[in-house]
Amino acid sequence: MNGLAAPSAVGNGAEGGLDLSCVRTIDGVDVMGKRVLVRVDFNVPIDGGVVADTTRISRALPTIAKLAQAGAKVIVLSHLGRPKGVPTPETSLRPVAAKLQELMPDTVVRFIPAAIGEEAKRGTEALKHGEVAVLENLRYHMGENKNDPEFAKALAALGDIYVNDAFSSAHRPHASVDAIADLLPAYAGQLMMAEITALGEALEKPERPVMAIVGGAKVSTKIEVLTNLVTRMDQLVVGGGMATTFLLAQGKEIGTSLCEPDFVPTAKDIMALAERSGCEIVLPVDEVVAMKLEENAESRICPVDDVPADAMILDAGPDSLANLSRRLSAVRTVLWNGPLGAFETKPFGAGTLALAREIARLTREGKLISVAGGGDTVRALNVEGVADDLTYVSTAGGAFLEWLGGHDLPAVLALARSGARVQPN
Ligand code: 3PG
Numbered sequence: 001m002n003g004l005a006a007p008s009a010v011g012n013g014a015e016g017g018l019d020l021s022c023v024r025t026i027d028g029v030d031v032m033g034k035r036v037l038v039r040v041d042f043n044v045p046i047d048g049g050v051v052a053d054t055t056r057i058s059r060a061l062p063t064i065a066k067l068a069q070a071g072a073k074v075i076v077l078s079h080l081g082r083p084k085g086v087p088t089p090e091t092s093l094r095p096v097a098a099k100l101q102e103l104m105p106d107t108v109v110r111f112i113p114a115a116i117g118e119e120a121k122r123g124t125e126a127l128k129h130g131e132v133a134v135l136e137n138l139r140y141h142m143g144e145n146k147n148d149p150e151f152a153k154a155l156a157a158l159g160d161i162y163v164n165d166a167f168s169s170a171h172r173p174h175a176s177v178d179a180i181a182d183l184l185p186a187y188a189g190q191l192m193m194a195e196i197t198a199l200g201e202a203l204e205k206p207e208r209p210v211m212a213i214v215g216g217a218k219v220s221t222k223i224e225v226l227t228n229l230v231t232r233m234d235q236l237v238v239g240g241g242m243a244t245t246f247l248l249a250q251g252k253e254i255g256t257s258l259c260e261p262d263f264v265p266t267a268k269d270i271m272a273l274a275e276r277s278g279c280e281i282v283l284p285v286d287e288v289v290a291m292k293l294e295e296n297a298e299s300r301i302c303p304v305d306d307v308p309a310d311a312m313i314l315d316a317g318p319d320s321l322a323n324l325s326r327r328l329s330a331v332r333t334v335l336w337n338g339p340l341g342a343f344e345t346k347p348f349g350a351g352t353l354a355l356a357r358e359i360a361r362l363t364r365e366g367k368l369i370s371v372a373g374g375g376d377t378v379r380a381l382n383v384e385g386v387a388d389d390l391t392y393v394s395t396a397g398g399a400f401l402e403w404l405g406g407h408d409l410p411a412v413l414a415l416a417r418s419g420a421r422v423q424p425n
């Protein structure tokens with residue numbers, strides 16, 4: 001991990017002037033015998049009471065293991081799902097604790113079926129040096145979601161030091177990532193540092209030329225992302241359902257495709273801003289179309305100027321992919337979020353999967369620096385088995401988008417605030 005070398009902090013260019021050089025890491029902090037609260041994002045898929053994907057657990061493991069090895073009493077905090085104050089069997093972190101124990105066979109991992117109060121206090125007090133406890137789902141308490149200082153106090157009472165390793169929850173102004181950082185000495189974990197460093201560098205000071213590829217269904221959900229990116233990137237590839245709104249803005253026929261006519265003016269504004277900022281917007285040149293969105297629906301390829309009135313665009317066509325390949329081999333850095341087509345429905349995920357393979361290949365060959373994030377994007381990389389080939393794959397979905405949109409993330413701000421208190425300029 002390369003840390004954040006002060007004074008040239010990397011960030012996302014957010015307006016608030018976030019000084020990330022104030023964010024402290026746990027390197028060199030003496031944690032022997034200390035109760036260390038570690039906020040992770042163990043919001044993982046659970047299937048039949050078993051963790052179905054361990055990615056987020058594995059990615060936070062180095063921080064937990066490092067603290068345990070250094071003799072800390074490690075107290076793991078997380079949310080799971082959106083239980084909104086009401087415990088349910090499906091949202092318990094018990095199976096997650098079991099999985100963590102499996103991944104750390106040489107460490108004692110306990111599960112404490114409470115997040116605050118007497119039971120949590122007793123359970124954490126019983127921890128020995130180097131042991132780990134996973135507390136129950138923070139979102140069983142509305143104080144978590146409401147960033148309630150009293151709930152934060154109840155959590156803080158369980159620890160001496162606070163470490164946040166949950167970048168993928170950093171966009172939520174919740175008690176365990178925000179208010180708590182004002183109550184205990186607060187540090188960033190290794191995954192948090194890796195995320196903000198990799199994403200910050202790609203966005204703020206990328207090796208150029210730099211391209212962003214943004215796909216997904218709707219322009220309306222990514223207006224800020226697109227607006228921020230056109231001022232920073234050399235090329236912005238718009239793909240997936242949102243590309244149809246841009247094609248419509250160019251006066252093209254899009255048949256019965258998913259699109260957002262109300263956002264045509266937004267698409268036009270983004271294109272005008274791109275033009276002023278010297279960013280080239282790249283749209284599909286051909287498409288895979290079908291009469292309906294259905295598994296194995298009969299499909300054909302047609303040029304973007306020739307989409308039949310009764311057909312819908314469901315994936316990028318071969319010429320669009322060839323165009324993307326050509327452009328990718330001519331840039332140095334790529335930032336990718338969102339699929340190029342109706343990824344979930346066969347065969348309309350083909351374009352996205354081909355893109356995943358191409359980005360991985362160029363990265364493996366040392367020609368490309370690649371940073372990707374978001375649920376569908378990571379799924380595509382995993383389907384192709386190439387996630388490890390990319391330079392950096394974020395664990396975050398919503399937080400990744402907020403970051404790309406140029407927003408300050410409450411959790412990162414909270415860590416910077418805590419650091420700034422102890423290093424006055
Ligand atoms: C995520 O999975 O994106 C994070 O865990 C945040 O979850 P949330 O969207 O329920 O806040």
Ligand code: MG
Nearest residue numbers: 375397398399
């Ligand atoms: Mg989510």
